[in-house]
Amino acid sequence: MAAGNEAQHSTPVYLGALLDDGEGATVTLAAGETRLVVHRAVLVAGSPVFAAMFRHDTAESRGGLVDVADVDGPVLRELLTYLYTLRAPQLASLAPRLLVAADKYGVASLKAQCEQQLAAGLTVDNAAATAVLAVRHCCPGLRQTAVSYIKGHTHRVMATQGWADAVRTQPEDIVQLSRMLAETSPESSPGPSAATQPPSGAAACHTPPPPDDAAVSRLRSLSQQERGRRLIEAAKQGAAEQLRELLAAGADVGAREEDGLRDSWTALHLAADRGHVAAASCLVGAGAEVDARSSWGQWTPLHWAAFNGHAGVVRLLVGASADPNARDRWGRTPLHRAAERGHAGAAAELLLAGADRGARDEGGRTPLDLARHNRKQELVDMLTQR
Numbered sequence: 194m195a196a197g198n199e200a201q202h203s204t205p206v207y208l209g210a211l212l213d214d215g216e217g218a219t220v221t222l223a224a225g226e227t228r229l230v231v232h233r234a235v236l237v238a239g240s241p242v243f244a245a246m247f248r249h250d251t252a253e254s255r256g257g258l259v260d261v262a263d264v265d266g267p268v269l270r271e272l273l274t275y276l277y278t279l280r281a282p283q284l285a286s287l288a289p290r291l292l293v294a295a296d297k298y299g300v301a302s303l304k305a306q307c308e309q310q311l312a313a314g315l316t317v318d319n320a321a322a323t324a325v326l327a328v329r330h331c332c333p334g335l336r337q338t339a340v341s342y343i344k345g346h347t348h349r350v351m352a353t354q355g356w357a358d359a360v361r362t363q364p365e366d367i368v369q370l371s372r373m374l375a376e377t378s379p380e381s382s383p384g385p386s387a388a389t390q391p392p393s394g395a396a397a398c399h400t401p402p403p404p405d406d407a408a409v410s411r412l413r414s415l416s417q418q419e420r421g422r423r424l425i426e427a428a429k430q431g432a433a434e435q436l437r438e439l440l441a442a443g444a445d446v447g448a449r450e451e452d453g454l455r456d457s458w459t460a461l462h463l464a465a466d467r468g469h470v471a472a473a474s475c476l477v478g479a480g481a482e483v484d485a486r487s488s489w490g491q492w493t494p495l496h497w498a499a500f501n502g503h504a505g506v507v508r509l510l511v512g513a514s515a516d517p518n519a520r521d522r523w524g525r526t527p528l529h530r531a532a533e534r535g536h537a538g539a540a541a542e543l544l545l546a547g548a549d550r551g552a553r554d555e556g557g558r559t560p561l562d563l564a565r566h567n568r569k570q571e572l573v574d575m576l577t578q579r
Contacts, residue, residue: 221258222273227266231273233257239276241299241474245513248478263545264294272298281306285314289326296330297508299470308335315342317349321356325366329538331505340373347374365537365571412442421448428460428476431469436460436476446479449488457488465494465510468503473510483515491522499527499543502536511546518547524554532560532576535569540576550576 220236222229236243246259261269268290271282275295281303282291292307294300311323312335320343327336343350350356360367412420424444427435440446449457461481464472473494477483484493495515498506507527511517518526528548531540540560544550553559564572 219257222261222269223258224261224264224266224269227269229269229273235273235276239300241470241478242509242512243298245474245477245509248513263297265290268294272300272303275300275303281310285310288314289322292326292330292332296505299474299505299509304330304332308332311335312338315339317346318353318355320346320350321353321359321370324370325359325363328366328369329363336373340370343370344374363571365535408438409441412439412444415442417443417445420444424448424460425450425463428463428469428472429467431464431467431472433469433471433475436472436479440475440479446476446481447485459485459494461485461494462487462492462497465503465506466497466501468498468501468506470503470505470509473506477509477513483510483513484519489522491520493519493521493527495519495527496521496525496530499536499539500530500534502531502534502539504536504538504542507531507539507542511542517543518549518552524556526552526560528552528560529554529558529563532569532572533563533567535564535567535572537571537575540572544575 220231220233222231233247237247238244243259264272268287271284271287271291272294275281279302288307288310292304292311295304295307308327311326315323315338320339324336324339324343326332327339412423415423420439420442421444424436424439424446425448427439447459449459450463458466459481461473461476461483462485464476483495486493492500493515495507495510495517496519498510517528520526526548528540528543528550529552531543540548550561551559558566559576561573561576564576
């Protein structure tokens with residue numbers, strides 16, 4: 194038993210040493226001047242975004258060089274250290290940026306640990322920035338904790354430079370936060386110890402469990418049409434485990450929902466439309482066509498993810514080489530769709546992926562024109578920046 198415990202505790206140290214050693218590493222991650230040589234298997238096991246990137250014939254997969262332009266060197270180093278060791282850093286100053294990186298690359302357990310650190314370190318000066326971060330990156334537990342804290346120190350928080358900066362740079366998030374402050378009472382808000390606890394044990398593992406053999410066996414007895422129908426329903430509900438079982442049973446990953454009255458969509462269209470990151474990742478990993486077109490509007494899954502503001506799905510799809518400049522039947526790109534609805538997070542992901550901000554639709558309108566027409570000021574500011 195003692196030997197087993199010793200091995201368990203030494204494994205993260207050993208894997209962490211592999212990051213520095215570089216032996217057998219095949220991928221180079223670049224963030225500014227920082228270059229880190231890492232093992233592809235670790236990236237694939239730890240991040241659904243990296244997994245999607247390397248499962249397809251992408252430039253990164255062929256060349257082994259990944260430009261991580263939106264993450265600075267120290268944060269990239271900590272992200273990779275976590276992927277190797279599953280140990281979160283205790284550097285409170287890095288927690289906000291590390292949470293953003295963990296969200297971008299789908300490392301849910303690290304994101305949860307960053308939430309916990311931020312919740313434990315709330316102060317009058319950082320409460321506004323923390324709350325806005327939680328709103329923007331969909332952190333319900335941290336958001337509730339920050340809102341409860343601000344409710345208890347409202348006048349002091351609103352007098353800080355942090356609040357003024359948030360109002361100036363992220364007005365839409367402040368509007369949403371203000372609504373929460375008006376609706377939420379501190380007594381009903383969960384504390385950080387409950388809502389922001391990181392998963393432990395089996396839940397901390399990034400690799401999903403294999404499909405249940407008995408369930409797969411039962412599904413194989415169904416007709417291909419019925420398996421396809423169930424695949425579509427599972428994609429709508431974001432039921433990633435059911436998707437894995439159906440795909441293992443031979444369901445067609447390209448099955449479409451056909452009702453004769455509107456567009457026919459693939460399962461990936463439906464997962465993207467509803468913002469189901471895990472389900473979309475499962476489908477992409479099984480070979481779903483990332484640039485599949487709906488039958489009438491000619492929208493790709495990326496169009497739907499952008500139109501509905503699902504930045505996590507946008508990130509996943511462009512990481513799997515979805516075309517950020519695909520045109521629908523009206524000549525509009527996913528960036529047009531994000532801009533017309535005012536979805537800054539989705540637009541930012543598209544711009545990072547090389548979306549053309551000057552693309553014109555059939556009416557000659559650019560994404561900036563649509564943002565201005567619909568009074569989406571944050572998008573206007575974003576699209577006019579160089």
